[in-house]
Structure formats: structure tokens, C-alpha cells
Amino acid sequence: NMLHEITGTGTGVLGDTKSFEVTKVSNNNYTAKDTTRGKGIETYTARNRTTLPGTLGSDTDNNWTDGALVDAHAYAQKTYDYYKNAHNRNSFDNNGAKLISTVHYSNRYNNAFWNGTQMVYGDGDGSVFRPLSAGLDVVAHELTHAVTERTANLIYQNESGALNESISDIFGAMIDDDDWLMGEDVYTPGTPGDALRSLEDPTVAGDPDHYSDRYTGPNDNGGVHTNSGINNKAAYLLAEGGTHTGVTVTGIGRNDTAKIYYYALTNYLNPNSNFSAMRQAAIQSATALFGANSQQVKSVKAAYDAVGVQ
Numbered sequence: 001n002m003l004h005e006i007t008g009t010g011t012g013v014l015g016d017t018k019s020f021e022v023t024k025v026s027n028n029n030y031t032a033k034d035t036t037r038g039k040g041i042e043t044y045t046a047r048n049r050t051t052l053p054g055t056l057g058s059d060t061d062n063n064w065t066d067g068a069l070v071d072a073h074a075y076a077q078k079t080y081d082y083y084k085n086a087h088n089r090n091s092f093d094n095n096g097a098k099l100i101s102t103v104h105y106s107n108r109y110n111n112a113f114w115n116g117t118q119m120v121y122g123d124g125d126g127s128v129f130r131p132l133s134a135g136l137d138v139v140a141h142e143l144t145h146a147v148t149e150r151t152a153n154l155i156y157q158n159e160s161g162a163l164n165e166s167i168s169d170i171f172g173a174m175i176d177d178d179d180w181l182m183g184e185d186v187y188t189p190g191t192p193g194d195a196l197r198s199l200e201d202p203t204v205a206g207d208p209d210h211y212s213d214r215y216t217g218p219n220d221n222g223g224v225h226t227n228s229g230i231n232n233k234a235a236y237l238l239a240e241g242g243t244h245t246g247v248t249v250t251g252i253g254r255n256d257t258a259k260i261y262y263y264a265l266t267n268y269l270n271p272n273s274n275f276s277a278m279r280q281a282a283i284q285s286a287t288a289l290f291g292a293n294s295q296q297v298k299s300v301k302a303a304y305d306a307v308g309v310q
């Protein structure tokens with residue numbers, strides 16, 4: 001309970017020190033259980049097996065040394081705080097639902113996912129990925145899948161699936177807000193400067209930045225992690241501005257961009273929304289938030305013009 005809530009300190013996967021709320025059970029027993037946020041934030045370890053949630057994280061001296069667990073716990077708290085402070089949303093269900101994360105899932109597992117109940121992170125194989133919870137954008141991406149599931153619930157295939165992925169990348173970039181890259185802190189440790197995806201220039205990772213270049217094949221549920229680049233590029237242009245395919249967009253900044261996408265996700269998008277419906281939802285959201293003749297509405301139209309979505 002709140003009475004035993006204290007601050008823990010630990011070292012993340014990348015060797016950085018961070019602090020986070022934990023529970024003191026006794027003088028030499030601390031658990032990765034935060035009872036200060038919603039109905040709680042709890043982080044577990046699967047100890048490299050696949051039983052979920054596994055064992056609740058614990059430490060004897062409150063100086064935490066399991067980097068993957070430190071990062072998953074601290075970044076879940078940071079992501080909770082973002083949705084509460086920026087969008088007045090209390091956890092993924094807007095009713096304070098407990099945030100459960102498990103690290104050290106399976107063996108050399110190059111993946112992270114939301115399984116409908118909790119977040120799960122592999123350790124990576126050390127070549128393709130480091131432990132995936134070390135990426136704040138990864139944690140935010142996974143938790144945003146839960147937010148999307150409880151709101152628009154975009155079907156995870158073809159265009160609605162690409163939007164599902166893009167919404168997770170957009171809020172991943174809004175929360176890990178020092179760049180427009182996804183997974184840069186955990187992807188290919190041996191290759192500095194690359195990323196799993198880029199919202200600024202999706203083509204650096206081989207993803208399309210215009211609707212005419214969309215993938216229409218069967219792989220990856222119809223290219224959900226590929227065609228996300230089209231809407232990701234639109235969101236980047238909306239926030240930062242720029243000229244793309246001969247169309248100039250006036251940037252409106254990260255905060256207004258985030259408000260527009262959150263408003264669209266929670267008021268207009270539905271499970272079957274395609275890219276055209278995304279354009280309309282963003283226009284209607286910008287209109288509701290900023291007015292019909294606002295710069296924000298003008299820039300939304302230009303951003304979707306620039307990526308070829310009408």
C-alpha cells in the first residue's frame with residue numbers, strides 16, 4: 001500500500017542511473033511495485049522462460065542492478081505520467097488499470113509486445129537488439145497499443161493495422177521526444193546511429209513515405225510495420241514542417257500534433273479506419289481543437305496532401 005512506497009535507484013541497460021517508485025516490504029526486501037500511479041505499476045521477470053507474468057521484481061538493498069527491469073519499470077512510470085499530464089488519461093483504460101510489464105522474456109528474443117493484458121520485453125540477441133525495455137520509445141509504443149485497443153481498436157492488418165502501428169510510433173516519438181526515430185537505443189548495438197524506423201524519413205529503413213509507394217502484399221499482416229511510414233511521415237511534417245513531394249507544410253509543433261492524434265484516436269477513428277479516414281479524422285480533430293480556419297487545420301490538409309492521402 002502507499003504507506004510503504006519509496007524511491008528506488010538503479011542502473012539501466014545502457015549504464016545510466018535512474019530513480020523510480022518501489023515498495024519497501026521490509027529492511028532487506030524491496031519490490032518493483034509502484035502504488036502511487038493509478039491501480040499500480042508492477043514489473044516482473046520471466047527469467048528467460050515464457051510463463052507470464054513471471055516473478056515480481058525484487059531487490060534487497062534498493063540499489064537495483066537488473067537493467068532491463070529498471071528501464072521497464074521507470075519507463076512505464078514515465079509513459080503513465082505522459083498520458084495523465086498531456087492527455088488527462090489515467091492508464092490505458094482511462095480508469096487507472098494496473099500496468100504490468102515482464103522483462104527477460106524467453107531466450108535471445110528480438111521482440112517486444114502488448115499481449116492484450118501486459119507489456120512483454122525480450123533481451124534481444126545482442127546483435128539485432130539489446131534488451132528492448134531500454135528504449136523509452138519502445139515502452140511507449142507498446143503501452144500505446146493498449147491505449148489504441150481500448151479506444152479506436154484499429155484492426156491489426158492492412159491500412160487500419162498500419163495506422164495502429166503509426167499511432168504507437170507517433171506517441172513513442174512524443175514521449176521519447178529527443179528525436180523522430182524508433183528503437184534507436186536498442187536496435188543493432190553494433191551499428192551506431194541507425195534505428196528500427198524513422199518518422200522523419202521512413203525511407204532510411206526501407207519504409208514508404210508516400211501512399212503511392214505502399215506495400216500491398218501479405219507479409220506482416222499486410223505491411224503494418226511498413227505502411228506505418230506513410231502516416232508517420234504525415235505526423236512528422238505536421239509537427240516539424242517541411243516540403244515533401246512538392247508540398248510545403250507549416251509545422252505546428254509536437255504538442256498540438258499530439259493533441260490532434262489523441263483527439264482523433266479517442267473520438268473519430270474506429271476499427272476499420274483506413275488512411276483516408278485518418279486524414280478526415282485529423283482534420284475534424286484539428287477543427288474541434290483549434291477552429292476551422294486555424295493554421296493547424298491547414299497544416300493537417302497539407303501534411304496528408306504531401307504523403308498522397310486524400
Ligand SMILES: Cc1cccc(C(=O)O)c1OC(=O)C1CC1
Nearest residue numbers: 110111112113138141182183196
Ligand atoms: C520489436 C518489435 C517486433 C515486432 C512487433 C513490434 C510491435 O510492438 O509492433 C515490435 O516493437 C516495436 O516495433 C517497437 C517500437 C520498437
Ligand SMILES: [Zn+2]
Nearest residue numbers: 141145165168
Ligand atoms: Zn507495434
